[in-house]
Amino acid sequence: MPEGPELHLASLFVNKVCNGLVFTGAVEKSTVSKNTDVPFSCPEYTISALSRGKEVKLILTPVDDGSEGIHIIFRFGMSGCFKFTPEDQIPKHAHLRFYTKDTPQWILCFVDPRRFGTWVVNGSWQPERGPCVMQEYEKFRDNVLNNLSDKAFDKPICEVMLNQKYFNGIGNYLRAEILFRLQIPPFMPARTVLEALKNPNQKPLGLL
DNA sequence: GTAGCATGCCAAC
DNA sequence: TTGGCCTGCTACC
Numbered sequence: 003m004p005e006g007p008e009l010h011l012a013s014l015f016v017n018k019v020c021n022g023l024v025f026t027g028a029v030e031k032s033t034v035s036k037n038t039d040v041p042f043s044c045p046e047y048t049i050s051a052l053s054r055g056k057e058v059k060l061i062l063t064p065v066d067d068g069s070e071g072i073h074i075i076f077r078f079g080m081s082g083c084f085k086f087t088p089e090d091q092i093p094k095h096a097h098l099r100f101y102t103k104d105t106p107q108w109i110l111c112f113v114d115p116r117r118f119g120t121w122v123v124n125g126s127w128q129p130e131r132g133p134c135v136m137q138e139y140e141k142f143r144d145n146v147l148n149n150l151s152d153k154a155f156d157k158p159i160c161e162v163m164l165n166q167k168y169f170n171g172i173g174n175y176l177r178a179e180i181l182f183r184l185q186i187p188p189f190m191p192a193r194t195v196l197e198a199l200k201n202p203n204q205k206p207l208g209l210l
Numbered sequence: 211g212t213a214g215c216a217t218g219c220c221a222a223c
Numbered sequence: 224t225t226g227g228c229c230t231g232c233t234a235c236c
Contacts, residue, residue, distance in 0.1 A: 008217075078217090078218085079228095080216065081217090081229085115230050116229045116230050176217080
């Protein structure tokens, strides 16, 4: 599931299903998860989401009472996703659970069978990760083209595309699909491929 | 039953 | 650079 586009879709999904809903009580963590507890409990709060590259931010906002909200940064590992289900249908591997106030209760769950996913309470977007390839296109492009002297670009393009400092959101499937569709030999040196994009007359390649 | 594989990091060597 | 973290699924014996 999770490369940049899926993380972005996850944020849209959260915003869609949580729109207009009020959540209540504590955020529950599964006993098996090694991730941190989420020390947040509130009689009434709302949930919204943002995404950036391969991260999603959940924002928990108390209704009315003026208390402090929190946010949680998620990385999905190999199998993370959000699901929204009735109380009697909580899926297996639901490691973090947010309960609606309405009855019947519905639960927003962070589901992650392999448990490679992580979350950080009140964390920031990982500072080493570059701009989002989808939502910060110009910044992403500039970050690559203005730093081609970085030794990171000594490597083949297929390796560099997994470097989240420059390609935040690209994963194994996407790099393969992109290089195939653009007919770029995967082991061509990255700098050779990317230098060409500095020329404004260069026929644009799909990625940049 | 078992081997092999899976969209990602992350820390120890 | 390598191994570790995990579960679930499929192909094969």
